[in-house]
Amino acid sequence: MYQTPSTSRERSYADGVVERAADERSTADRAPDVESATVCVVGLGYVGVPLAVAFDEQGYDIVGYDIDPDRVAEFRNDRDPTEELGDDRIADSQIRFTDDPTAIRDADYVLITVPTPLDSGQNPELAFVRSAAETVAEHVSEDTTIVLESTVYPGVTRDTVAPIVEEGSGFTLGDEFHVGYSPERLSPGDQGRTLQEAVKIVSADTARSLEELAALYDSAVDAGVYRAPSIETAEAAKVLENVQRDLNIALMNEMAIICDHLGLDTSEVIDAAATKWNFHDYSPGLVGGHCIPVDPLYLAHGSERAGFSPKLIFQGREVNEYMPKHVAEVTVKAFNAVGTVPRDARLLILGAAYKPNVGDIRTSEVKSLVAALGEYDVDCAVCDPVVDDEVIADAFGTETATLGSFDDFDGIVLATPHDAFADLDYERVAESLNSDPVFVDVDGVADRDEIGRAGYEYRRL
Template identity: 50%
Template structure:
């Protein structure tokens, strides 16, 4: 097996104990230069080719590693083999240019020096972490990996998961011992779908490992693909916790402005104007109200709260923030109903067009979109709902939300427009032209406040926003 620090059995043993030291050399080449050369000889297998794993595999391939992309989904692998970007966040050209062996054959894992696990970690119906994908991936990897392999987990987990869940599963499946026969690290993903400025190479990578020597090995690996550099966490648990804390902080900040917007609405005070005024202070943080969807912000706080509760401490503020943000879809539905009533519409005869079904602008991912909760709340009033999203798969949206989805945008005959996800494509809507296609006295519910209220009112809309 090739390793960054060394490729001999003796040095692998020293690596496990943390006692490796570079031998003197008569050449002026630094250890960093030497390990950089060894790096490119390593084979890396990325397990899980979703929105985290696929960009990671591409990044390693672009840095001249031999890369194996493994996934259990035949359709995903077939499409990648055909050169199709399955995430919608890279491009078909990038996939076609990448020298990556995509496979569903787990035996290929045995060829890797480094195995990076990037599988989903959702929550179950009781809001508890579901680590089934991690355990399954660890069992598969453990059954195929050779001695000397380094396994790095990138999935979002609660503190202690790598040591208490991943390592035992790897050991049980392989018959090997962590720290002696194979090595373990953790590096939380910081993928931001739809954000070209914050890709793999552009964001500081947090890395951790079971001891200092493995840490340096893993850090060197990531430094070769991350231009922004790496941060060496003092323990695996610190790295695991930092990931969930990053998003829990954002969840709390968004919860604050969401609650603020509801409170100010009850006072008949313009919440957006309040935030703009408050934002003139140098240390005011600029967060805006909205639906909180996706795979990170509305999920990660539950990981932290679950682990904390196991130790007898309930993080009440974090849990309250989650409750506030989970209440926003019902509030958006209420705003829509109020707008329809203000337009003198009969609810059961009303038709609403939802613009944007994905969980955030610029992406087509609908799996964790909170607009589904809004649609469910409106459907209780027998309101007819259609949707349109320029990025989302129409068939998948129909199945997920249970509504008709337009393949070409048409406003004809609707009583209201609900702008849920402000894709850039919606920024240049001709409001007067839109209003002319709608029924008389139309409503516009602009969830994030992305459209100018005065322009909407001048075009003839009853306008509402958070």
């Protein structure tokens, strides 16, 4: 009898979390006792800090290492510069924060959590991974297991990290040290999905190492662990998670462009389609961040190295990268509808960050939106209460505005719907704007009828 896909996946999940590698366990005997282990987290960012604190709260001896002495000093002074956990949990921890790499030699497990961005050519940039591996190699002790958590394309742990450690330490992989891969699944600013609440994928170079890592992570993750059959499987799974999201959003973004040409409201079309039981609910919008725009290009790079150039992945990226231009076009059409000449218009953009309630603009598509509006000579100012004005001005090359300063603007683009913007009385705001203002609601979060009654020309994707 054929099984439905969902049933098949449920069995696969059960195999991974509960029963996977039963034959390996016979080799590894039983899960080892890791309670007395020392864990060193290399890289104290939004991934490394929650990881270090989670293990610390389970009673492990934790070393938190970072190359930035200023960041280490903040942690030592009971401050959380990542703003992911808060100062109190840092103060309550017993973590040994240090910028001294010799502390790595104390560790039984070294967890590497460094950034993996793209370079100027949109190719994977592994400089941070290589540098971290070199540092670990110089100071690692024998019998240590080194785990990479950073997002990479399949093969990096075994083909890049392991050889660097072998060369720098003089140890042999599989005999004197081990490697594993356990991808991070955290989303900055998302308090609804903590480390403890997301199933942790674990993988390793040997059956015994796999069981050790499963026992280690399972002690800190309430949702349990999934034993991947190989390191490369785990690496591919991580990038697939965000490739899927990127492609689904790209579909909705392309649908938004189609609806704009057809004179249809995209949200109304999605609402109607969502009445079918197997419809997946995604919405159009700007796609920024450290994961969704990046991970597809990591997977595509790994695929091309293996001899296959994917098409759908690149096409999805092309659609999503076009959206700032589409939002600019929607805005210009709104100006035209009310008789405002775009080159004479002043526009207030609410939100600079790549997602709500996060103060990070490094990968925000709002910057591309400002540039696209600039092609129409629209004069833009950006307001973001969770990002410093100087940071916005330097990165975007545009004027900034404070929340509450709405005079002399001809319209608003709600680009990043921070909670602070939800409390605005847009009817009163309209009184400060020039006549016949436009309101472009990128994520479609505002009350359309309320905005319309306030006198705006309303648009959404």
